[in-house]
Amino acid sequence: MSGTSTPQGPRHVIVRKVERADPGALDGLGRAGAATVHEAIGRRGYLGADIAARLPGARIGGSAITVLSHPGDNIMIHGAVETCQDGDILVVANTAPSTHGMFGELLATSLMARGVRGLVMDAGVRDLAELNEMGFPVWSRYVSCQGTVKSSPGSVNVPVVIGGVTIHPGDVIVADADGVVAVPEAEAAWALDRSSERLAKEEAMRSKLAAGELGVDVSGLRQKLLDMGVEYVDEL
Amino acid sequence: MSGTSTPQGPRHVIVRKVERADPGALDGLGRAGAATVHEAIGRRGYLGADIAARLPGARIGGSAITVLSHPGDNIMIHGAVETCQDGDILVVANTAPSTHGMFGELLATSLMARGVRGLVMDAGVRDLAELNEMGFPVWSRYVSCQGTVKSSPGSVNVPVVIGGVTIHPGDVIVADADGVVAVPEAEAAWALDRSSERLAKEEAMRSKLAAGELGVDVSGLRQKLLDMGVEYVDEL
Amino acid sequence: MSGTSTPQGPRHVIVRKVERADPGALDGLGRAGAATVHEAIGRRGYLGADIAARLPGARIGGSAITVLSHPGDNIMIHGAVETCQDGDILVVANTAPSTHGMFGELLATSLMARGVRGLVMDAGVRDLAELNEMGFPVWSRYVSCQGTVKSSPGSVNVPVVIGGVTIHPGDVIVADADGVVAVPEAEAAWALDRSSERLAKEEAMRSKLAAGELGVDVSGLRQKLLDMGVEYVDEL
């Protein structure tokens, strides 16, 4: 996790204003998908294999609304709802690891009413069957029933860290079956350009490979293998 | 795990008689689902995030038939089958952690013939494709092919512990996509009342939230946030 | 992992010739499925619960083409493609644990063009949605976006170890919803015989159990339970 860090010590704040990327970038990056965007921006921004898609089939892009909570306490998620708007994705971190089921169908109902596209949770989610019926996609570290309290303060729309990646409010979140990637808001347009280029190149490559051309030849890797000392032999 | 604990040391027993809850409570709690029941009885009884649904879509309630086995040995599961009856759920614990595939389609065939509704396994299950076709739902810590022996004694219908929860034979098991919750048999009727109340309240709340009302207002959390020292600010 | 081990130290080789089992054995063992084959050959060859099916519904058998890579580096997978042929399954190990997404849709396109039936990866895979659409099944330790480099040499078609099982090039790989089992190439015909016998026995047993006969009686386990000191009691 991260959060506020003024020399006056941690403050607990709910920040109302969030600078968001262009809606076109949100949609475009969402369509490109997590793996493509991760590669396009230089193999950065991936939240790791443990933040997994919990409902099949979703692929979304949106603006991060961030929450920093105390483990086992979801009061700050309730506090975050009114800062959400159409095209947002709620991103919840904790000050220490938590396996609780911090999010369920009621919070999802609230968020859907505001146009939120999905949830990224560094803890557990529950009501999976209901979330599936509602069509509200979630990415989380756990699926868990474990209930929470509403006792300890945290913050909304401060920087948070999940899976080694710092996420600022307004950063673009791209999430699909491969997991979740965060793109700094200021890099959104550039990231979309790079992703589009990459998709075009992959399309060209795919045609060649489907036709039976070899990647080691198309990409010049055969010489690189030899240069690294790899020997081609018929048998050992 | 737990099991028998008389000062004469551990005995290996198969207990035939099990006191079960009212069938209506089994069905009602099953319909309410794991998360609702867990909350309704005071955030208790959840077996944890690692005992996961291995087949999609199931939501069941039933009476626990408990098995305490030696890791990597499934002879006691065979011994438990004849103590099962319509409406039961088989619950298998081990005296130490096990990753073995202790249960598969043949045992499921036997259990289905007796009206058993599903399996909760603190180890692995296998024959997942076949179990899916048969419609026999399983919750387990692992999916695993690893075969077992039939060499070491254990017990049937003694108290067991899974995921920090003590389960007595006859306790009500509620299992769905969110995991597994155990309710003491003596609390079944009360738990159903509480769950029904909770479902009614949630239904009312859902309507308000879907209409755009905010949880912080409906539930009076805004003042609590302020009391805890959370500040609303426009920007940091 | 394993690999070449001549006293001259590790060599990096791409071995072209692989002795494969009879196509009929590949298909037959694939149909029998991982759990059945694992049991049939004496509870051996299972790669463990962490190498999991990442796409639903697949059940395949094929010949192992093996890759030993440096973690986070997929150049050797590219080097392996041209050694693959119809009926093969690509098996990728690493010299140390890796969570990277070492395989995606482009490599899958290449492999499908050569008739490869699937992938077993002791690391992560990505492009899961695309692999699902293509119908190219994968078994892996992780799903991960994390991109790789192409910098360090490894080997193709040397013995590798995954999950405690040594896999030689040409060994038969059987993979389904229960995980992955490897059968030494020389044992393929014998393994198919044993698996067929086992399937026939299970079919007979299944009929009895579905009719309500008890496994403890059919298999003579009741006496064994008593011999081990298990007592039948009405209550504790």
Add this chain to the structure above:
Amino acid sequence: MSGTSTPQGPRHVIVRKVERADPGALDGLGRAGAATVHEAIGRRGYLGADIAARLPGARIGGSAITVLSHPGDNIMIHGAVETCQDGDILVVANTAPSTHGMFGELLATSLMARGVRGLVMDAGVRDLAELNEMGFPVWSRYVSCQGTVKSSPGSVNVPVVIGGVTIHPGDVIVADADGVVAVPEAEAAWALDRSSERLAKEEAMRSKLAAGELGVDVSGLRQKLLDMGVEYVDEL
């Protein structure tokens, strides 16, 4: 975890009266050590390999004072101090997994002033260097700096579950380099007798083995090996 479970839902209580075992049993079981006591009472009561000794050399026995806390919140430990007396061991469980450093030198100072012999913590401890200097031994799941809040109620001296073992207040805790074992208070005298017998037998066995006699001969295992189908061969 476990705790209170009346049909009125969870209550938060601090229970003052605890029935403790005879001081002689506490000391005797402590001297016997965790592995011996675990075996002596029928391979029960072991809290598992993850609850590890965090300071070298300690071996203690004492009466459990139990705490059930919310993760990341140590207010109930403070509430438990005054229920402790000479010969006790504090045992802290949580309602869900916690990695927090819930205990440090100040609480240890308080407990030492009351004659408490050590701590068993199903979470983290901190101030390890200071605890070592003070000579206050701790067994815990983690070592962690992570600070806690004092916001959510729990209970003191209710049954708790750690590592699959139910611990009632007053149960005997035995802890050493091998981990922690709990003995029901009512079984303390019997457990001490059984442990003493076992120690005597082990002493006799140790002399024989040190003199070169073989366990397979002394314990009659050679025939058992043959009965199980093990063959002695000179080479494969």
Add this chain to the structure above:
Amino acid sequence: MSGTSTPQGPRHVIVRKVERADPGALDGLGRAGAATVHEAIGRRGYLGADIAARLPGARIGGSAITVLSHPGDNIMIHGAVETCQDGDILVVANTAPSTHGMFGELLATSLMARGVRGLVMDAGVRDLAELNEMGFPVWSRYVSCQGTVKSSPGSVNVPVVIGGVTIHPGDVIVADADGVVAVPEAEAAWALDRSSERLAKEEAMRSKLAAGELGVDVSGLRQKLLDMGVEYVDEL
């Protein structure tokens, strides 16, 4: 991990100039210890329970020299050595999880020659016996022999993330038996003041507690417990 993130994509850089905190602050924070500093700055900066002390007895403070490496590749650590000076602590992160033994006695010899006080490694270290003899303390996620290559570029003195904490070059690292805490360089003086205050308060509290006063009375927690609904009862 983190690293450079210009819209031009990742660059691989070795940054020579690092702004460091006052040497007095390094020493003072080192003496205060990880847990005290973590609390003093508002429960921030802790790298988590998995980054553990691998040699007994050390407690150090120093300035972070940061390295971002490819997993299984230690060339960037070699590249970092010449940017180190007296009072520094080397901090190594990876672009993805790594279990390799990325650091041993030769690198330690180089660092000691430059006055470096210790190592924080988000991977493995080896030559533990030799490091212990040399008196060069290490904190790491693993102890591991696994050798590395020198093939892929990374960066030196860019921001890195370990255990959810962002560390900038020059930040103050405090490490002892409880783990590792990072303090932003700009907050060093303030953190030292806060830590000193806290140590003084703890000293006063320690005297009271050692004399038998109760924390619930000294800190006014008894009323808080009652306010939270905790009941004092003689027995359940």
Add this chain to the structure above:
Amino acid sequence: MSGTSTPQGPRHVIVRKVERADPGALDGLGRAGAATVHEAIGRRGYLGADIAARLPGARIGGSAITVLSHPGDNIMIHGAVETCQDGDILVVANTAPSTHGMFGELLATSLMARGVRGLVMDAGVRDLAELNEMGFPVWSRYVSCQGTVKSSPGSVNVPVVIGGVTIHPGDVIVADADGVVAVPEAEAAWALDRSSERLAKEEAMRSKLAAGELGVDVSGLRQKLLDMGVEYVDEL
């Protein structure tokens, strides 16, 4: 795990004859230590970070006597004792993961009477305090009290796999604070030569580094860094 694999299915055998390496090689490789030997033979043979030294200070080399056990069952360890002789190290694998305390002081007494130098256990050990007093070093995946049964057959002196490394009876085991490395018996002399060369080179390098020379200069890595695209900059 591995074991016998004849097409007749698994046999359970105790193999009496083991070909061992020259005693001088055992001692020399032991002195060189695990990390040096692992590097010397081409970064092979390391059993991984989870097989850890459980007693401080030991560094040994010896010949592997291998055991393949059923999890939670130590009868085969008893069966292995008489195949051990002076200079051996007992290596125990399981057919599936086990956390049991499969080894303690009585077995150690037997082994010490036969000149065995230590134990490598892919499960738990117990009686740690006693083993420490006896001076019998152990490397294991867990420390655990959990008792075992003596019910299921396995094998002695068949090939086993631990941590991805195949160990044949008679292979040289090198173990110290960094973990465990296995060297094929046939490579022992070569491995000793290579290790000695490496130690000599390291000694020379150590002197240069201690005198302040830089590894990037001594080893020519500075140019390699530049070739890989790493830029030296004063600040970002």
